[in-house]
Amino acid sequence: MxxxxxxxxxxxxxxxxxxxxxxxxxxxxxxxxxxxVERRIATFREKLEALAAKTAHVRTPRExxxxxxxxxxxxxxxASNAPYLAECGVTALAGVRTxxxxxxxxxxxxxxxxxxxxxADYALSETGTLVMIASPSEARLISLLPPVHIxxxxxERLLTGLDELFTRVPDPAAITSSMVMITGPSRxxxxxxxxxxxxxxxGELHVVLVGEG
Amino acid sequence: xxxxxxxxxxxTIADADLQLAVYTATGRLQQNRRNVVAPDVLPxxxxxxxxxxxxxxxxIENLDYYLERVEAAVAHNGGKTVFCRDGDEVADFILNxxxxxxxxxxxxxxxxxxxxxxxxxxxEQHHLEAVETDxxxxxxxLAHERPYHIVAPxxxxxxxxxxxxxxxxxxxxxxxxxxxxxxxARATLRxxxxxxxxxxxxxxxxxxxxxxxxxxxxxxNARLSSSAPKIHIAIAGIEKxxxxxxxxxxxxxxxxxxxxGQPMTVYTSFLSGPRREGEIDGPEEFYLILLDNGRxxxxxxxxxxxxLYCIRCGACLNxxxxxxxxxxxxxxxxxxxxxxAIITPQFVGVQQDPWLPFTSSLCGACAEVCPVKxxxxxxxxxxxxxxVEMKTREGSNKWEKxxxxxxxxxxxxxxxxxxxxLFASGVAPAVEAGxxxxxxxxxxxxxxxxAWTSVRDLPPQPEQSFRALWRARQGGSR
Ligand code: SF4
Numbered sequence: 001m002x003x004x005x006x007x008x009x010x011x012x013x014x015x016x017x018x019x020x021x022x023x024x025x026x027x028x029x030x031x032x033x034x035x036x037v038e039r040r041i042a043t044f045r046e047k048l049e050a051l052a053a054k055t056a057h058v059r060t061p062r063e064x065x066x067x068x069x070x071x072x073x074x075x076x077x078x079a080s081n082a083p084y085l086a087e088c089g090v091t092a093l094a095g096v097r098t099x100x101x102x103x104x105x106x107x108x109x110x111x112x113x114x115x116x117x118x119x120a121d122y123a124l125s126e127t128g129t130l131v132m133i134a135s136p137s138e139a140r141l142i143s144l145l146p147p148v149h150i151x152x153x154x155x156e157r158l159l160t161g162l163d164e165l166f167t168r169v170p171d172p173a174a175i176t177s178s179m180v181m182i183t184g185p186s187r188x189x190x191x192x193x194x195x196x197x198x199x200x201x202x203g204e205l206h207v208v209l210v211g212e213g
Numbered sequence: 214x215x216x217x218x219x220x221x222x223x224x225t226i227a228d229a230d231l232q233l234a235v236y237t238a239t240g241r242l243q244q245n246r247r248n249v250v251a252p253d254v255l256p257x258x259x260x261x262x263x264x265x266x267x268x269x270x271x272x273i274e275n276l277d278y279y280l281e282r283v284e285a286a287v288a289h290n291g292g293k294t295v296f297c298r299d300g301d302e303v304a305d306f307i308l309n310x311x312x313x314x315x316x317x318x319x320x321x322x323x324x325x326x327x328x329x330x331x332x333x334x335x336x337e338q339h340h341l342e343a344v345e346t347d348x349x350x351x352x353x354x355l356a357h358e359r360p361y362h363i364v365a366p367x368x369x370x371x372x373x374x375x376x377x378x379x380x381x382x383x384x385x386x387x388x389x390x391x392x393x394x395x396x397x398a399r400a401t402l403r404x405x406x407x408x409x410x411x412x413x414x415x416x417x418x419x420x421x422x423x424x425x426x427x428x429x430x431x432x433x434n435a436r437l438s439s440s441a442p443k444i445h446i447a448i449a450g451i452e453k454x455x456x457x458x459x460x461x462x463x464x465x466x467x468x469x470x471x472x473x474g475q476p477m478t479v480y481t482s483f484l485s486g487p488r489r490e491g492e493i494d495g496p497e498e499f500y501l502i503l504l505d506n507g508r509x510x511x512x513x514x515x516x517x518x519x520x521l522y523c524i525r526c527g528a529c530l531n532x533x534x535x536x537x538x539x540x541x542x543x544x545x546x547x548x549x550x551x552x553x554a555i556i557t558p559q560f561v562g563v564q565q566d567p568w569l570p571f572t573s574s575l576c577g578a579c580a581e582v583c584p585v586k587x588x589x590x591x592x593x594x595x596x597x598x599x600x601v602e603m604k605t606r607e608g609s610n611k612w613e614k615x616x617x618x619x620x621x622x623x624x625x626x627x628x629x630x631x632x633x634x635l636f637a638s639g640v641a642p643a644v645e646a647g648x649x650x651x652x653x654x655x656x657x658x659x660x661x662x663x664a665w666t667s668v669r670d671l672p673p674q675p676e677q678s679f680r681a682l683w684r685a686r687q688g689g690s691r
Binding site: 002003005006007009010011012013014016018020021022023025026028029030031047081100101102103106107111124126127128129134135136139140141144162163165166167169170171172173174176177178179180181182183184185186187188189190191192193194196198199200201202 | 234237238241257260264267268271274275276277278279280281284286290296297298302346347348349352365366367368370371372375391392394395398399402403406407420422423424425431432433434436437439440441451456457458459460461462463465466475476477478479480481482483484485486487488489491492493494495499503505509510512513
């Protein structure tokens with residue numbers, strides 16, 4: 001069996017015996033800086049805008065819905081099942097379809113719609129990153145197939161960076177089959193290093209932070 | 214060095230457009246990297262490198278444990294781990310699965326590991342369509358070439374070549390605007406994503422405790438390949454393992470920065486098995502293929518084992534004066550540049566291309582930029598001495614002369630002096646002096662001086678420079 005042969009080869013190469021426990025691993029290296037929320041907001045927006053994403057910071061859920069409405073601008077949209085979007089009133093906006101629980105229906109909707117609206121599980125200030133965890137509330141394709149992606153994120157979910165994320169979520173596999181970190185619009189520079197946005201994923205990304213800073 | 218190679222290299226050096234393209238692209242990547250690892254921007258950069266090196270070392274030294282660990286975790290998530298010795302076994306597994314599930318179309322996202330085993334050719338022979346979906350990979354697949362660079366596969370091609378290619382292969386008009394070319398590829402590939410039965414991705418990291426693969430990319434094609442089709446197959450070399458998800462906080466800070474100067478690439482996917490109960494979309498089946506293909510052989514060599522720490526960031530290519538001159542297609546295997554020069558002989562055997570470890574000026578720049586601190590120059594020296602021993606046994610010296618001609622070509626560039634000063638000032642990687650000394654006599658025995666003087670336009674007294682360099686190296690640093 002290739003499996004047993006390979007393990008045996010590896011053990012022989014390393015001079016280890018079957019079932020031998022490993023040496024202790026280097027300790028986990030996580031450093032969470034103390035950064036006030038205003039600074040986190042400013043850095044997050046600055047980093048994202050440098051990547052040509054659009055950002056906004058609004059105080060109330062109602063204002064967030066207004067912002068989303070203005071971006072959708074009369075086009076078709078699919079919104080995720082995130083409770084926060086319903087809370088903001090985003091799912092009640094004209095032209096917004098939501099409540100998909102079945103893969104093929106969701107895929108069909110996402111392949112034709114202009115805008116996907118999600119609520120990221122976390123945002124990372126340091127790099128301008130959205131963290132999307134697949135669940136009954138968040139599907140994978142809504143932030144991927146439509147050419148425009150809008151994420152509505154309450155301020156409590158704005159973390160400093162990767163270290164804080166992996167402190168809160170030490171092992172994503174324990175809670176989901178997919179955690180995707182999104183940092184800016186889809187892009188490529190594969191031809192003559194010329195930057196082009198929207199190659200396979202959304203070429204346009206909007207992030208609305210919601211709450212009193 | 215075989216004549217065919219010398220001729221190819223000469224052609225590359227004579228091609229002014231290509232020289233400019235490679236020089237500009239690698240120069241830009243270098244600069245991008247430098248900007249984001251500078252001490253004022255990332256004060257913990259050196260600590261991160263040290264930590265990454267320690268983590269890789271630990272995982273490699275206990276690899277059998279982590280292989281079993283990841284296998285159990287993948288099973289726990291509802292997936293399956295498949296151990297493959299070589300490309301045949303990889304292809305057999307995929308072909309069988311495709312047959313059983315009635316899949317005819319496969320979408321692939323960039324994976325050097327699949328390039329290594331020529332997976333596409335193997336699948337094509339069995340009438341399976343395997344489409345590369347990363348824009349650069351798609352272009353070189355249409356052109357029937359291999360990646361020019363680990364990170365930027367189509368780095369050598371111009372928009373005009375792409376226009377010709379798209380016109381010929383896709384039946385579209387002659388389009389030279391890069392934005393429009395990209396949109397042509399987007400539309401063509403979008404259909405493939407939605408029709409494919411299987412998606413294949415590589416893995417930048419395999420997280421042992423989580424049974425997860427981590428894939429970084431900018432385009433979204435890896436996300437699509439792993440989300441849209443019913444089956445997701447991830448292929449990784451066995452050296453891609455890391456112990457814990459939390460270790461990603463170290464590795465992710467280094468990978469994007471070292472590769473393209475991005476603190477985070479656009480998409481980083483942490484994928485742990487098929488779609489779960491209640492989740493709305495995602496694949497129904499997940500397979501993790503762990504490939505040996507020579508890696509266990511390398512693992513047995515204690516002195517060179519660290520070659521397996523590589524996270525394929527490509528920084529050593531961008532910084533290497535030889536790569537920048539001869540480009541990516543003059544290395545005999547899929548991996549080019551300094552990392553290619555150290556792993557190719559170890560994967561396929563030193564005897565295959567004994568000149569390869571000589572394609573370096575030993576300036577040390579590669580080790581300096583390597584995010585996992587692989588001591589590439591030391592390993593090159595060891596491989597040289599192995600190649601020389603082998604050659605001595607064979608009694609042939611043709612390749613050696615040609616290799617040195619190439620080496621001297623680089624050595625006589627101004628960059629040499631830059632390199633030499635780096636060396637002397639001790640910026641070059643710290644190396645245990647004993648190891649260098651052990652390798653040197655064999656290396657000096659080759660008669661580099663003889664080889665050098667066979668080339669007409671040598672810089673003044675190269676032998677002296679080398680000695681001076683060597684003296685400085687021995688005396689000038691720890
Ligand atoms: S050897 Fe180091 S610098 Fe080169 S590709 Fe691998 S990790 Fe990057």
